[in-house]
Structures are given as C-alpha cells and as structure tokens.
Amino acid sequence: MPRLAAITLVTHLNALQHTPLSSEVAASLVAHGDVAHHVVDADGLLGLDPLRSSDLITALRAVQLVAPGSWQLALPRPGALGVLRGPVALNRAGLETGAVVVHASGGWAFVPHRVGPAVQWRVLAAERPFPSPSxxxxxxxxxxxxxxxxxxxxxxxxxxxxxxxxxxxxxxxxxxxxxxxxxxxxxxxxxxxxxxxxxxxxxxxxxxxxxxxxxxxxxxxxxxxxxxxxxxxxxxxx
Structure with missing residues (x-):
C-alpha cells in the first residue's frame, strides 16, 4: 500500500540525513520486496531529468545535495490534511493516495503511486508543513x-x-x-x-x-x- 511505502521512504530519508547510511543502501532498503522504485521530477525540483523517470539511488543522491534536513510523514484524508499546508496540487495528490513524504522546511514532497509490483514517486512542490506533535x-x-x-x-x-x-x-x-x-x-x-x-x-x-x-x-x-x-x-x- 502507498502508506507503507511512504513510511519506509520517510524514515530512510531521515536516516540518510542524520546517520552514515549511504544512498545505495537506503535505496535498497526502501525498495525491499518491490520490483523497482522510480522517481518522476516533472518540475525539476530536485534537479532530475524532467522528461523521464529516475532511479531511486539517483533521487536520494539529489536529495542529499539540494534538500538536506529532516522529513515528515503526512497521512491526509478528507477533512484532515495532517501536517500539509499546500499548495493545492500537493493536497489533492495526497488525498488521492493517502500518504505524502514532505520536507520539514517545505520545498519538496514525495507522493507514492503503486504500479503493479513497483512504486512510482512524484516530486511536488510543498509549503512548509505544520510541525508534528511529539x-x-x-x-x-x-x-x-x-x-x-x-x-x-x-x-x-x-x-x-x-x-x-x-x-x-x-x-x-x-x-x-x-x-x-x-x-x-x-x-x-x-x-x-x-x-x-x-x-x-x-x-x-x-x-x-x-x-x-x-x-x-x-x-x-x-x-x-x-x-x-x-x-x-x-x-x-x-
């Protein structure tokens, strides 16, 4: 389910930022059990090729370069967007999938879509989210x-x-x-x-x-x- 993929990605993004974990190992752990994980950065927010999907290792390396810092999980549902503050395109995508991984300072968000035995992540622009309660x-x-x-x-x-x-x-x-x-x-x-x-x-x-x-x-x-x-x-x- 997209929710499990988002949990795995957000916690490994945080481990990648705060521990010696490598992008290669993080990508392998995130994709565990799935055929593949691909990332679509249509607006070039991470500096990836906007015309084709990128593999997860490449995306995680880009995150380390352009989006350092912590990430948060959002589990939006109608009437309750969780930590999401927008924009509308992100809120709508989050409600469709029920899970979003958003940078704690805003700027970037990953939205998962399961495609058969694989997962495709869309990178969308994000406002700074509300802080998570303790x-x-x-x-x-x-x-x-x-x-x-x-x-x-x-x-x-x-x-x-x-x-x-x-x-x-x-x-x-x-x-x-x-x-x-x-x-x-x-x-x-x-x-x-x-x-x-x-x-x-x-x-x-x-x-x-x-x-x-x-x-x-x-x-x-x-x-x-x-x-x-x-x-x-x-x-x-x-």
Missing amino acids: AAECERALSAELLQAAGTLSELDAPSGTRPDVDLPGPLLAAAYPARQQRAAERALRLLLVAEAGLADDRDVLHSFAVQKRADVLRRLQAAAADALCAACAWPEG
Whole structure:
C-alpha cells in the first residue's frame, strides 16, 4: 500500500540525513520486496531529468545535495490534511493516495503511486508543513482514544469490525530509529488498520444510533492512530 511505502521512504530519508547510511543502501532498503522504485521530477525540483523517470539511488543522491534536513510523514484524508499546508496540487495528490513524504522546511514532497509490483514517486512542490506533535503526546492521546473506543463499543454492544490480519514487513521504521519509536509506529499502524476495517464494515450494527456512535468513536481512533504513526516517523531530535 502507498502508506507503507511512504513510511519506509520517510524514515530512510531521515536516516540518510542524520546517520552514515549511504544512498545505495537506503535505496535498497526502501525498495525491499518491490520490483523497482522510480522517481518522476516533472518540475525539476530536485534537479532530475524532467522528461523521464529516475532511479531511486539517483533521487536520494539529489536529495542529499539540494534538500538536506529532516522529513515528515503526512497521512491526509478528507477533512484532515495532517501536517500539509499546500499548495493545492500537493493536497489533492495526497488525498488521492493517502500518504505524502514532505520536507520539514517545505520545498519538496514525495507522493507514492503503486504500479503493479513497483512504486512510482512524484516530486511536488510543498509549503512548509505544520510541525508534528511529539511522539509521547500522540501516544498518550492514542491510548486515551483506545480506552474511550473500547468503553463506547462495549456500551453499544457493537463490534469494532473484523480485525485485519496485519503482517508488518519486519521493522516498520529504518533501523537507526530508537526501539521505542519502532514499537510506537507498529502499534499505531495496527490500530489505524483496525479502525479503518471497522469503519468499512458495519453489517453487525443493528440500529442507526449505534451506527453513528460507532463511526464517531472509530474515526477518533483513526485520527489518533494516524497522528501517532506520523509522529513516530519523525526523526528523534536531541
């Protein structure tokens, strides 16, 4: 899914900037399990050939030259753009795919599109994004929403939905990330998938009040899980 590709790219971009990781190794780790990753820089924002796609190694080398610094993950959905501030073309592309990797100072963003067994990244212009909340703050908010959701669904005698069979591809974040952030990201992604599965399946809910109440609590859980996942993907400062 594009979301997993974006998580892998953003954390390896951050590791590339803040650790001795090489572009070659980072590209190999990002593309792991896929046939290929290509980058389309139609506006030449990274200085790549705008008339054809570039391989990921070339794109990562360009990032090191022209776009140093940290990157953030955005998981936009209708009514909630996350850290994205625009422009409109980026917001629209992000809503179409549900995932964006954006430079923390603005200027550049990567938007993934899966093409069969490969991934194509589009480089788009980006405004400076909103700062991500702290990982600890988001973890507390997610725990609170999880408790609230469990209590509300129990009162309604409404199921949360069919629990998805989540098979995460090994460590979710780049290896340079602290173990606590790895665990936080995996927990947030699992809960995000559970909330999304529940929102997509209300067949066992018997009356309209329960349908609405259940949807409300699952949307709050979805939002908290998305925020926690984005925060866990930010490079740990200090």
